[in-house]
Amino acid sequence: MQLSTKHLLGIKDLTKEDISIILSTATQFKEVLQRPVKKVPSLRDITIVNLFYESSTRTRISFELAEKRLGADTINFTASGSSVSKGESLLDTVNNILSMKVDMVVMRHSASGAPHFLAKHIPAAIINAGDGINEHPTQALLDAFSINEKLGSLEGKKIVLVGDIMHSRVALSNIYLLKKMGAEVMVAGPPTLIPKYISEALNIKVEYDLKKALEWCDVANVLRIQLERQNQVLFSSLREYNIAYGVTKKLLDGLKKEIVIMHPGPINRGVEIDSDVADSKQSIILQQVENGVAVRMAVLYLLSGNKN
Amino acid sequence: MENHLNLNDVVFIGLQPRGVYVSDRIVENIKKMYPNEKVNYGVLDITFYRDDVRNEIRMANKTTIDFSIEGKEVILIDDVLYTGRTIRAALDALIDFGRPKKVELCVLVDRRFNRELPIQPDYSGKSIDAIISQMVKIQKDTETVVLY
Numbered sequence: 081m082q083l084s085t086k087h088l089l090g091i092k093d094l095t096k097e098d099i100s101i102i103l104s105t106a107t108q109f110k111e112v113l114q115r116p117v118k119k120v121p122s123l124r125d126i127t128i129v130n131l132f133y134e135s136s137t138r139t140r141i142s143f144e145l146a147e148k149r150l151g152a153d154t155i156n157f158t159a160s161g162s163s164v165s166k167g168e169s170l171l172d173t174v175n176n177i178l179s180m181k182v183d184m185v186v187m188r189h190s191a192s193g194a195p196h197f198l199a200k201h202i203p204a205a206i207i208n209a210g211d212g213i214n215e216h217p218t219q220a221l222l223d224a225f226s227i228n229e230k231l232g233s234l235e236g237k238k239i240v241l242v243g244d245i246m247h248s249r250v251a252l253s254n255i256y257l258l259k260k261m262g263a264e265v266m267v268a269g270p271p272t273l274i275p276k277y278i279s280e281a282l283n284i285k286v287e288y289d290l291k292k293a294l295e296w297c298d299v300a301n302v303l304r305i306q307l308e309r310q311n312q313v314l315f316s317s318l319r320e321y322n323i324a325y326g327v328t329k330k331l332l333d334g335l336k337k338e339i340v341i342m343h344p345g346p347i348n349r350g351v352e353i354d355s356d357v358a359d360s361k362q363s364i365i366l367q368q369v370e371n372g373v374a375v376r377m378a379v380l381y382l383l384s385g386n387k388n
Numbered sequence: 389m390e391n392h393l394n395l396n397d398v399v400f401i402g403l404q405p406r407g408v409y410v411s412d413r414i415v416e417n418i419k420k421m422y423p424n425e426k427v428n429y430g431v432l433d434i435t436f437y438r439d440d441v442r443n444e445i446r447m448a449n450k451t452t453i454d455f456s457i458e459g460k461e462v463i464l465i466d467d468v469l470y471t472g473r474t475i476r477a478a479l480d481a482l483i484d485f486g487r488p489k490k491v492e493l494c495v496l497v498d499r500r501f502n503r504e505l506p507i508q509p510d511y512s513g514k515s516i517d518a519i520i521s522q523m524v525k526i527q528k529d530t531e532t533v534v535l536y
Binding site: 101 | 435436437438447449451452
């Protein structure tokens with residue numbers, strides 16, 4: 081049994097069947113993580129390099145944990161303080177690492193398409209941990225797993241992604257995945273942060289009024305407002321953003337039904353989401369993090385069959 | 389049942405996927421024989437412990453072991469004992485759950501001459517001498533064992 085693809089470059093390349101296989105395998109790995117010995121030896125003959133050109137704590141730790149729980153040997157590479165600062169090209173860096181017999185590469189890079197470039201040039205299996213503003217497939221998979229866990233299924237469920245859609249690879253991967261699995265998708269935020277033709281291009285709903293969006297949905301996945309962008313004239317100030325588009329307890333309590341709150345992290349408390357919402361019992365933010373390890377274990381396990 | 393005096397110290401574990409059909413029946417019968425006692429019953433999937441994992445990536449089934457096996461007498465239950473590799477994987481998996489006092493093996497069918505590891509059953513339903521090219525099939529509804 082194989083996935084239809086050798087790499088995990090994006091949700092775009094996955095079939096609905098692939099996604100179902102990954103999610104059900106993740107269920108079994110979640111059970112492994114409850115055992116006294118939280119490891120299985122399935123990948124003990126595999127060496128994985130975590131190639132992180134962009135800084136990340138959460139994703140990198142999650143992948144590293146997943147790899148170790150499968151018994152694999154892991155190498156961590158961060159761009160700063162390495163040969164990259166000496167001007168070594170991406171291909172050279174990776175070929176050097178591959179000469180040391182590495183089987184799989186988990187990669188995060190600020191350039192969209194970097195993992196695709198690598199996949200064309202090296203024989204190892206590549207897993208995209210986030211490329212520019214393109215995709216972040218494992219985040220979408222763990223988000224879907226979490227929704228499934230909380231609500232029982234994805235089909236027909238109404239999910240709204242709130243915030244900076246324009247610059248979000250998490251949003252894009254989520255949209256692709258949710259559409260493939262038959263969910264209804266809406267994006268909500270200020271018009272300056274939502275790409276102009278996204279509604280027609282991806283066949284999703286667009287809503288500029290947060291309250292209407294939350295009334296419509298079953299699940300709200302709140303995206304981080306990148307603080308760097310407040311200087312780019314995309315919204316007036318963080319406080320004004322919070323007033324117009326922040327998810328507050330008052331807003332939630334005023335809705336007709338209890339919705340599920342998600343956030344990929346890290347949270348800017350008081351900006352896109354208020355503390356009492358993030359810490360409420362409607363929030364599954366910490367479960368998302370827990371599920372992340374199980375989902376990444378599933379992805380690594382399912383792609384490990386193509387050893388050189 | 390003669391070997392195990394205290395049901396409290398015994399744990400029955402069925403191996404996924406097909407051993408569970410056998411273990412379900414066995415545990416059902418034991419519960420009927422001892423209606424007032426608690427029977428410790430779990431199911432174990434060994435997909436992640438297989439020694440041929442690189443040859444073929446397989447889907448795993450559920451594992452449910454809701455109790456501790458520390459210090460208990462474990463009875464592993466499977467349908468057919470063939471090369472013994474499944475049981476080897478099951479022993480590795482089991483040790484990760486704790487240190488049992490003892491592990492015994494109960495199988496419905498023992499294909500005696502095809503073993504690739506030094507593993508033998510403690511309890512078996514039927515011994516069959518089959519050559520490698522023959523398949524052993526257990527039909528659940530008619531409860532027959534067929535060699536073809």
